[in-house]
Amino acid sequence: MTGGAPATHHHPLFSRLWLLLAPRFDAHGGSDLREELLAGLHGRVVEIGAADGRNFPHYPAGVREVVAIEPERILRERAGVAAREAPVPITVVGGVAEALPLPDDSVDVVVSSLVLCSVDDQRAAVGEMRRVLRPGGRLRVLEHVAAARPSHHRLQRVMDATVWPRCGGGCHTARDTVGTITDGGFEPVRLRRFRLPAGRVPNPASPWVLGELAAPATTGAER
Numbered sequence: 001m002t003g004g005a006p007a008t009h010h011h012p013l014f015s016r017l018w019l020l021l022a023p024r025f026d027a028h029g030g031s032d033l034r035e036e037l038l039a040g041l042h043g044r045v046v047e048i049g050a051a052d053g054r055n056f057p058h059y060p061a062g063v064r065e066v067v068a069i070e071p072e073r074i075l076r077e078r079a080g081v082a083a084r085e086a087p088v089p090i091t092v093v094g095g096v097a098e099a100l101p102l103p104d105d106s107v108d109v110v111v112s113s114l115v116l117c118s119v120d121d122q123r124a125a126v127g128e129m130r131r132v133l134r135p136g137g138r139l140r141v142l143e144h145v146a147a148a149r150p151s152h153h154r155l156q157r158v159m160d161a162t163v164w165p166r167c168g169g170g171c172h173t174a175r176d177t178v179g180t181i182t183d184g185g186f187e188p189v190r191l192r193r194f195r196l197p198a199g200r201v202p203n204p205a206s207p208w209v210l211g212e213l214a215a216p217a218t219t220g221a222e223r
């Protein structure tokens with residue numbers, strides 16, 4: 001496990017909140033979503049923003065190696081512990097999605113779950129995914145995205161301009177994440193859009209998308 005992420009990505013409050021709340025999310029359907037996200041994967045994988053490694057137990061046996069990138073120190077340390085228990089070999093590395101510490105065309109799959117809402121520069125992150133993926137490689141995503149309903153989208157924009165990013169480690173709710181990914185040259189293979197079960201208060205971080213997109217069939221050098 002190595003360090004090497006910018007100091008701006010240390011979020012001690014968010015990381016403690018995440019460690020408290022994420023197990024509840026996983027116990028109430030999150031684990032099933034992670035299982036679906038990673039089903040059938042094989043080859044060499046890079047997972048961006050792995051946090052405390054909640055996806056790690058769900059990697060199928062066909063995965064040869066996972067490089068898990070996590071900028072936040074407390075979460076990265078937890079991910080290192082989770083990696084030792086994982087069913088496949090996982091190396092946890094400090095870094096950010098906007099500057100992946102990997103060569104061009106070096107992985108078969110990129111996994112992003114609940115991360116593109118938080119990166120500083122979505123376009124740069126998508127460009128990096130495309131650079132490190134082999135031609136035709138796959139991007140698996142589980143992300144919450146901008147709402148289509150105007151009233152919900154207005155609520156998202158208000159939250160993004162006020163409390164949400166501060167409490168959520170830089171999370172934004174109103175991003176057109178799928179649009180940014182397809183603008184970056186990825187083609188949807190399968191994507192399903194869904195809502196989490198409704199709670200007593202409206203959840204600004206909804207709807208969600210889960211699925212797979214394909215990188216173009218050109219090499220990093222040709223891009």
Ligand SMILES: C[S@@+](CC[C@H](N)C(=O)[O-])C[C@H]1O[C@@H](n2cnc3c(N)ncnc32)[C@H](O)[C@@H]1O
Nearest residue numbers: 049050051054072096097113114115118119120
């Ligand atoms: C909501 S958590 C999701 C964690 C994990 N992917 C999961 O599904 O359980 C978001 C994660 O993205 C990380 N993150 C934030 N900005 C990032 C960036 N620019 N590059 C990579 N990871 C980032 C955070 O540190 C945090 O661990």
